[in-house]
Amino acid sequence: MTNELNPADLFNFAVWGVIFLIIIVKLFRSIRIVSTRTALVVERLGKYQATLGPGFHVLIPFIDVVTAMQDLREETIDVPPQECFSKDEVKVEVDGVIYMSVADPVKATYGVTDYRYAAMQLAQTTTRSVIGTLELDKTFEERDMISQAVVDTLNKAGSAWGVHVHRYEIKNIKTPSTVQKAMEKQVNAEREKRAILARAEGDKQSRINTSEGTMRELINLSEGERQRLVNEAEGRASEILSLARATADSIEKIGHAVVQPGGEDAIKLNLSEKFIDNISHLSDAETSVIFPADLTNLNQLLEALDLHIEHQKG
Template identity: 90%
Template sequence: MNNEVSPIDLFNFAVWGIIFLVIITQLFRSIRIVSTRTALIVERLGKYKATLGPGFHVLIPFIDVVTAIQDLREETIDVPPQECFSKDEVQVEVDGVIYMSVSDPIKATYGVTDYRFAAMQLAQTTTRSVIGTLELDKTFEERDMISQAVVDTLNAAGETWGVHVHRYEIKNIKPPSTVQCAMEKQVTAEREKRAILARAEGDKQSRINTSEGTMRELINLSEGERQRLVNEAEGRASEILALATATAESIEKIGNAVVQPGGEEAIKLNLSEKFINNIAHLADAETSVIFPADLTNLNQLLEALDLHIARKANA
């Protein structure tokens, strides 16, 4: 008996083995486990069939095919540096970052060939257009406006592409080295100008404060001097008034005493005592005193004084 295997049998065995491996492979590939925030696009015989969400799924081998896997998480896309011209014809280099995510897996698969590349190109063209309407100084101040314009444009196109742009950030705006040096000098000049103005304003305020302090000091001194003079005048007036009042009261009392019984004799006696005492004091002093001729006639002097007092009382 011949146990040798013919070449035809070997060929058939190999063919069936390959077919078996293909079938087993397709069976395994038909079993899909989709993770969270991932979507699988399935086509059946070349036509869109379904979008598979997270979970366990079984496909029909040789008929159902996964044509795209879309990641629904937010992703970042670097926009490479590009040269832009501002409104005042200054060339600047601008780059940025796009933050976006797939909102519609079907549109992201069939609406555009490569939504990442398309978003990057649209961001560059929009950035060039917006910077072309701004002067160089404004490009540094209007970063938010430029970013918002890019986001609005990308979201308008994203409705067709099935993507949503969350934000766009400009990383760098680099002018030429010559322009950058000129801008640095301008900034330095502005800072020096502000410093000079601040020092001048401070010196001015200091002088104003000093003059106001001196003025208030002089006012306070003059007010104090005026109040002192007023107080002294009021004091002298009060003193004069008190003396006048006391003198008037004493004169009134003397007049009342004179008209009383025995008042005249009392006054004469009081005047005699004062006259004698004054003469005694003059005798003690080391001075020369001239007395009138009738000094020895005391009674006549008193009578003359009495007549003078009587006249004042009658008046």
């Protein structure tokens, strides 16, 4: 009797060994530990059974199968550059980045074959459509509007795909070199125009300030001149008033002196002295003077003056 195994026994042993190994592997694979922000989609006999969240789970071997593992964290998807035409028929090249996350693991598994590729394609078509309604200059100014339009379109489709788009950012908008040169010339022209307007406005304001300063200076000078004339007029008036008062006082004093005893003779004597003094200075004058009286008869002249004084007194 021999201890060697025949080929049939070896084959059976190998088969049972493989079956046992498969069972062990299946048992180990039926034990699943799911990490945070991760979801496992499980099918049972080809039909959706459950979505496994974070934690420890045990599946039924050979019956339950993990169909998909979805990462629930926010992820970025690069949208490759694409050619677009603006409203004024200028070709531009646009690329961007999508920030999105899986909101429903079941819809993300069964609602679309590849939600990342689908979102990228939809972002490109939406970008082309929006840029086609804008002129070239507006495409650079309306980046936020373009991004918001892409986000709205993706979220409408994403409700069926089980994903949520948080934002879409345009990275670059490239134009042909000829268009870039033309735009640079336009920008330089606009900048020069603004500089000229700024200089003109500054010169205008400077002239206005100068004219206002000159006007105020002239007003101040005229006010000063007017005040000077007023002061001079008031001074002359005060001087005339003072002279008039002094003259009135002098006349009043002379009048009182005339009525006093001997006052009349004193007045005659004073007039005679002044008359003689004035005559003594006539020799120095170059002009001829004609007197209406006989200077040889001084007493008669004084008597005529005396009569004149008496007439005033009367």
